[in-house]
Amino acid sequence: MPLASLAMPTTAHASSSYLVAVCEQYKNMIKVFPADKPWTPANEVWSWSPPAAVVAGVDTWGNLADVRFRNTTAFGWIALVTASSGKAGIVNIGDGDALLWSARPYGQPHAIERIPDRGVIVTASAVADSDNPDGPRHPAVKTVEGGKEVVRQGFLTIYAPQPGQSDNPASLTRVDEFEYNGAHGLWYDGTYLWALGEETLTRYAITGSDLGTRLVNTGVQLAVSGGHGIDADYHDPRYLLVTEGSRVRRFNKQTLRFESLPIGDPALTNRGVKSLSRDASGEYFWVKSTKDDAAGSDRTPDMDPNPGDSTFRNWVSDKVQFFDGNGAKTFARSLSGYGYNGEFYRARVETVGFS
Template identity: 60%
Template sequence: MNRRSLLKGAAAAVVGAPLASLALPTGAHAVGGTYDVAVCEQAKNQILIHPANADWTPQNRRWAWTPPSAVVNGFNTWTNLSDVRFRDTTAHGWVALVAASYGKVGMVDIGDGDALLWSARPYGNPHAIERIPGVGAVVVASSEQDTGFGGPGNHPAVTTIEGGKPVTRQGFLTVYAPRPGQSDNPASLTKVDEFEFNGAHGLWYDGTYLWVLGTDLLVRYACTGTALGFRLADSGVRIPVSNGHGLDADYGDSRYLLLTEGGTVRRLDKSGTTPQLWTPTGAGVKSYSRTASGESFWLQAINVTDPVNFPDPDKGYWNTYVQFFDGAGSKYFTRPLTGYGYDAKFYKARVSGVAFS
């Protein structure tokens, strides 16, 4: 795909906010809003983008990307794509930030041969990746100290005594920053910091702060320094959560973030400290997104939606479809893959930030 087929340079009200998608393909079934959805699909290990208001067929697909193989100790460290988000950069236009649970993270140059501009292996089951514009730094959230697949991790679990009982905390944040004068050159990214963050699963940069969601805390970090001096500084906002998993902007209202916990979806006023219960809500939600129109969608684990056929949580953390909701939070429609010849294993779904011509 040539970059000339992408629309570039439009300003967004929220950092990472989606641009408007264009008209539906001829003959598409129009249900849902005019925006695109990106999914991490693990059956074929790929990132796919389709319009929300058309069947998810190969003919309606906007973009697809499959990572290269990177085998370590007999395992492909690009296996099980777990996060994707899109950011508009000065030097490369639209890029996709991607993470894979088996250990790899990277940056893809959308529309210029879809080249992999940069990749790294932070270990620890990477679950989220974010870029800090201007500085050009990248932060990765890893939920474990060891992937268990491609070799030992590089950060030990930490055990403390809490309430008279031992509690083991694991997971960490890894910070990559560019060399001086190379903020637009992903190839210059170098690991500059790494620190423990229990069960780190979600990241979101809101234009000022980086929010990090873990098993028991949502923490707001200030972004300080430039080039190799870039660091995250705890701003003092630390909000208790319960089994945090997904974190995203609320595109319906830029004052809020949306987060998923073990059995709920919550909405956080960024100026406050108490997330409020949001509708819809439910157990096993891996990601939740709300669009500018108020329509929303989530990815809920199939062991929750189909517990009889998928009783094992370790084998049913994905689903074959994405569930959409109307502005009132009522079930609206679903999107499985259609015409691909196999059932999807969707792990995460996001509003796409890329507009295609």
């Protein structure tokens, strides 16, 4: 059943009723909530926990890092998920939430996307695949530039189906991979695949078919600084929303230009935004790491949302901040009634739309 069919009525806190999907890393779950209701167990619309997959002492499904929903001919709605400890997968929503496919791209997978009709999956790994037991295929490359050492690492991986099997995720096979520095974000807009990394935002065309599917750089490549998150602007499909190390911007796919956004304080609070999304109503919301809530500060253990947790995640937040269409803060959502605080890494509008 499409999750959108479970959306709840509007309340005074949100101008429109829509659902938000979050990657919550304390309990390592994907959760979906209505934007206009408190995030309590009673209001939870859907959740998913990955299966155990411990390899050499590492939970390869640890630290869920990305989720998005897509529609398929064979299975209806699916969820695409990655975990930065190693795994990427496809979840069959509403049929026991079973994994239809999973793989281990290595190198801290941070994003996943599906190309419809072709059934192709692309993943983005942020660092070198030093966790590959067969030896790294994409080691870090160190250079000296301007008298400083620069390390470039990360890569994209393409999985394609066997001929005639585009609706069968079990047939997916790794067919290509190539370096992409600091790969953190992917978005398919219905025509092109956009990849976001440490230094660049790049537009790729999808060519070939089945096992011959490849990504081809179209020549559209723009400089960014610490690229992290990319998402559609569902209020204005001309744009993609892009988060970087210390700013958030929108990118016009028609003019191929970045534009500033009226959100937060660019001189202070736009540092450390992990994801930024915008609903069709015009409302924005983001996840910004707690360590970056104050200028120049680094998160310390006393900021841990769950003191005593053996893992101190300095890249998460216990809240999702919402903004109106003019960029003014309106309200925030945190977990309530769960007996623990959420540790959110990413949040997206729950929809199967590309833009």
